[in-house]
Amino acid sequence: MSFIDTLGGLAKGAYTFLSGKSIGSSLARTALLGYALNRINASANKANEQKDPGTEVLIDPDTEYKIPVVYGSAYVTGKITDAVMADNNTTMWLCLTLCEKTGNLIDNTPSSIAFNEVYFNNFRLSFGGNGYSVDYMWDDSNNNSDVWANQIEVYPFSGGSTSPVSFSSEGAGNTQNAYNIMPGWTSNHTMDNLVFCIVKINYSKFKKLTNIGEMKFKLTNTMSQPGDVLYDYMTNTRYGAGIPSQEIYKS
Amino acid sequence: MANLDAYTSVRTALFVRIDVNEYRTTSSGSFAPEILKFSDYDSTFNILGFDYTPLGEFLTITPTTSELRPSSNSISVSISGIPTNNVAEVLYSKIKGSPIKIYRAYFDASTGTQIGATEGRFFGSINNFSIVDELSTTDRTSTSIIEFDCASSVDTLAQKLTGRKTNPQSQQRFYPNDLSMNRVPTLKGTKFKFGAQE
Numbered sequence: 001m002s003f004i005d006t007l008g009g010l011a012k013g014a015y016t017f018l019s020g021k022s023i024g025s026s027l028a029r030t031a032l033l034g035y036a037l038n039r040i041n042a043s044a045n046k047a048n049e050q051k052d053p054g055t056e057v058l059i060d061p062d063t064e065y066k067i068p069v070v071y072g073s074a075y076v077t078g079k080i081t082d083a084v085m086a087d088n089n090t091t092m093w094l095c096l097t098l099c100e101k102t103g104n105l106i107d108n109t110p111s112s113i114a115f116n117e118v119y120f121n122n123f124r125l126s127f128g129g130n131g132y133s134v135d136y137m138w139d140d141s142n143n144n145s146d147v148w149a150n151q152i153e154v155y156p157f158s159g160g161s162t163s164p165v166s167f168s169s170e171g172a173g174n175t176q177n178a179y180n181i182m183p184g185w186t187s188n189h190t191m192d193n194l195v196f197c198i199v200k201i202n203y204s205k206f207k208k209l210t211n212i213g214e215m216k217f218k219l220t221n222t223m224s225q226p227g228d229v230l231y232d233y234m235t236n237t238r239y240g241a242g243i244p245s246q247e248i249y250k251s
Numbered sequence: 252m253a254n255l256d257a258y259t260s261v262r263t264a265l266f267v268r269i270d271v272n273e274y275r276t277t278s279s280g281s282f283a284p285e286i287l288k289f290s291d292y293d294s295t296f297n298i299l300g301f302d303y304t305p306l307g308e309f310l311t312i313t314p315t316t317s318e319l320r321p322s323s324n325s326i327s328v329s330i331s332g333i334p335t336n337n338v339a340e341v342l343y344s345k346i347k348g349s350p351i352k353i354y355r356a357y358f359d360a361s362t363g364t365q366i367g368a369t370e371g372r373f374f375g376s377i378n379n380f381s382i383v384d385e386l387s388t389t390d391r392t393s394t395s396i397i398e399f400d401c402a403s404s405v406d407t408l409a410q411k412l413t414g415r416k417t418n419p420q421s422q423q424r425f426y427p428n429d430l431s432m433n434r435v436p437t438l439k440g441t442k443f444k445f446g447a448q449e
Contacts, residue, residue: 054447061435063418081417082434089447095431097417161431185431192426203446210446238425239414243404247374 054203055210057092059083067194069239070099070113071232072224077216078196084183090203092212093183100239101159101193102223103232106250111223111232113195114168115156119216125152131166131173147207153200155181156217161191168220193238195219253357253367260360264292265312265372266303267328268352269399273345282345289330298354298369306330312353323406326353326373331385331396338382338395349377351401375403 019025065079082095102111118125123137125148134152136144155174158165166173179185182198201212223229233240234248255261267289274285290296290303291310297303311329328351353373357366383396415421422432 051448052446054444057443057445059438059441059443061417061438063435063439065417067415067417079417081432083438085443085445088449089444092445188428189431190426190429191431192429205446241408241411
């Protein structure tokens with residue numbers, strides 16, 4: 001008879017004893033349960049005592065990124081041009097510069113760029129009643145979840161810090177100037193003729209919101225006709241050829 | 252484009268316009284904008300609201316190649332027979348970089364009336380200029396030839412860089428008081444401990 005058989009015999013004996021109906025068996029079961037609960041409780045307390053180290057987030061703006069010009073509809077990711085961490089490291093504020101504001105159409109109507117959709121880590125976001133706090137996230141199959149509800153806020157601007165706009169899918173939106181939202185900004189943070197977004201992300205380990213993610217925006221410019229686009233690109237002195245308009249035969 | 256079907260003989264003339272932003276006639280004079288207008292036509296002619304001084308044979312413009320689409324060929328404009336003391340005006344003024352426009356007009360050879368509208372032939376800017384002295388030993392006079400080397404606007408535009416970059420220098424080149432991009436160089440490569448409890 002090997003030692004394995006001996007051990008097996010002991011285990012069988014212990015199991016028979018614990019599963020028995022005697023008072024001794026019952027007391028033994030209670031003692032074991034109490035010990036197990038005590039260990040679990042100690043482990044939980046230890047975990048609670050450990051401070052959350054957070055997630056190391058690398059902010060990597062590009063000083064050589066050329067701000068694009070969007071005509072018609074396009075998806076843009078933009079570049080981070082400012083970032084501020086606040087509220088004991090639990091809130092991240094980002095400024096994402098998306099594209100240039102374009103000039104006038106040939107008929108002198110000012111062009112405008114609308115925010116159609118916004119994606120966070122490839123999930124489309126929809127907003128609550130205020131038009132800037134996320135209420136649902138949607139996947140490609142149109143399934144939704146409210147796990148990030150009120151954890152992310154997105155404030156779109158089209159043309160500068162004093163040009164807040166709403167998402168075209170929302171009835172309401174932010175009306176404050178960008179420098180009243182972004183921490184540390186003053187009225188000298190004008191973001192002239194830029195289309196951009198200010199994004200607020202609240203850290204939540206339990207909701208798996210521990211990074212700044214990858215944001216993508218669908219923009220639509222009212223300037224989409226070839227003639228308008230060519231004229232704008234030829235005449236614009238900021239991002240175009242800067243040809244005087246009187247040298248272009250518009251008719 | 253002028254329709255020349257009905258004409259058996261036509262004449263063409265070239266009209267040159269140089270917009271000099273800083274022009275002066277003496278070395279100590281103050282700069283003022285000046286538009287130099289001249290043509291190889293035989294009399295003063297008004298096009299697009301300006302009278303062009305006739306230089307006739309004194310003006311030579313190198314031929315250009317006519318292509319369906321705008322080409323980036325350069326061109327030379329020479330003015331000869333200039334009295335030596337007038338050459339100084341070119342030296343005192345800031346000619347380089349000035350925009351130059353050359354127009355062409357068609358005329359009925361028999362009546363001298365213009366046919367159709369004036370057409371653009373070359374739009375560009377002056378890259379460089381040179382002065383050549385001509386000395387006549389027989390009558391003991393000297394004149395000068397001024398030659399302007401002109402780069403086409405097409406060539407200039409092909410090399411032109413425009414647009415903004417996400418850095419403070421680029422942003423403040425257009426909007427000097429805007430501080431929005433000031434933190435970009437500082438933030439580059441910065442690591443945040445998002446959510447870290449202290």
